[in-house]
Amino acid sequence: MLNNCLFFLSPAHVRTNLNSPLPPRPGPKTFHRSRARGTARRFAPRPTPPPTSPLPPAKPSQISPAAPAAAAAAAAHLAVAAYLAVSAPDFDAAAGALFGRPGGRARRAVEEGGAAALASDEADAVADQFEAAVGNSFSQTVLRGLWGDRAAAEERVRELLAVEWAAIGQSRLEMAAERIVGDGAIETWRAADEVTRAKYRLLAGEQRAREIEGKLGETIPQGNQISTPEVHKVMDALKSSCANLHSVVEDPLPAAKAAADEVLAARMDKAVDLNAGEVSNQPTACDIAGPSAPADNLDAPRKGTAASLMDWNPTARTFQWEDSPDPDGSRSPIHRPQLPSPRRTTFSPLQPADNKAKRRKARKWCALEEETLRKGVEQYGNGNWKDILTNNPDVFIGRKAMDLKDKWRNMMR
C-alpha cells in the first residue's frame, strides 16, 4: 500500500509516510510520471505491474521518440544509485554521498541536468526520500525493501543496454553480409552478373553459394553471360584464387560470431557489476566513448575468455595482388598465391553511395564542449577553429571546425 502510493506523493508527503507505521510490503511497483506530463516511467523495481494502476499508461503517441531511451536511462541510473545506497554498510554515508544536498552525485545529476533524462519530479522525489532517511532507521528499512533488490536494479541496466543496443542499428558490414548471404541474398544474387557472383562466392563460401544459387534455380558454374577473353581470364583467376583461399583459410564467421557473443555477454555482465567506486567515477557530462574516454580494458589480455576479434590470427596468410609493386624491386622467395587486381573491375556488394551526402543528425553540445570552446577561443583566438579542434580531439568528437564556428556564433548571440 505504502509502496504503491509512495511515488505519487510529494517529497513532503513521502517523508511523512516514511515515518508512519508500515503495512505489509506488496512488492515492487510501477512508478508513473505525473498526471500532467502524461507519460509513464519505470523507476522503481517492477517485476510485475500492479493490476489496477492509479494512472492509465501513456498512449504511444504521447511519448516522444527519445522517451524510451530517456526513461530507460533514468530508471537504470536511479535503480543503481538507490541500490548502492540501501546495500551500503553505512546507509547514512552512502545516501548522503549519493542523494544529499548539495554535493550528492545522483542529486547533482538530477538538479543540474548533467543527465537530462533524470531531471524529473519523480527523480527529485526519490532523492528527497533518501536524503530524508538519513538518520531515520525506520525510513531506511522501508527504502531497503523498495530498492534493495539487486536483480531488479540489474534488470533496469539490462533494459537500458537493450534500448541503446537497439538504437545502434545494423552496421554497413552487417547490411552487406545480409545482402550477400542472408535473407536478402536471393535478390542480390539474382541482380548480379556472373563476375559479381564470382566475388560473392568468395565471400559466401562454396556451400552457401550453392544453397543460394540452388534457390535461384541455377547451377554452378552458370554459363558465362559475357563471353569474352577478358571475362574468361578473370573467371579463371577468381576460381584459382577461390580454391587457394579455401585451402588455407577457415570460414571465420562461426568463430567470429561466437567471439562477438562472448564480448557482448562480458560487457553486459560488466555493466551490471556495479559498485560504489564505479559510481563515484561517473562523468557528469559528455558521456561520449571517445579516444580519451575511460577504457573498458577490452584490449587488455583476458584470462579464460575467447580471443578478441582484433587479436592476431595464427592461421592468417599474406596474399599479394599480381600487379602489386615490389618495394625493393625484387620478388620475395616465398611463393604467395596470386590474386587478380581489384582495380581491374569496379563492382561492389554495397549499393552505390547516394550522391547527395546525408545530413548529420544534430547532436547537442554538452557543457564540457562549450567550456572547452570558450577556453580555446581565449587561447587560440576567435576564428582559429581548426587549431581549437585539433588541440582538443578528445572533447570535440565528431565535430568539424565549421561546427565550432557555428556554436561560437550561437553562444555569442
Next chain:
DNA sequence: TGTAGGGCTAGTT
C-alpha cells in the same frame, strides 16, 4: 584549405 556568412532543417515551445 580554412573561414565567414547566409540558408536550411529538425526539434522545441
Next chain:
DNA sequence: AACTAGCCCTACA
C-alpha cells in the same frame, strides 16, 4: 507558428 540549435552550402582569401 515562432523560435532555436545544429548542420550545410557557397563565396572568398
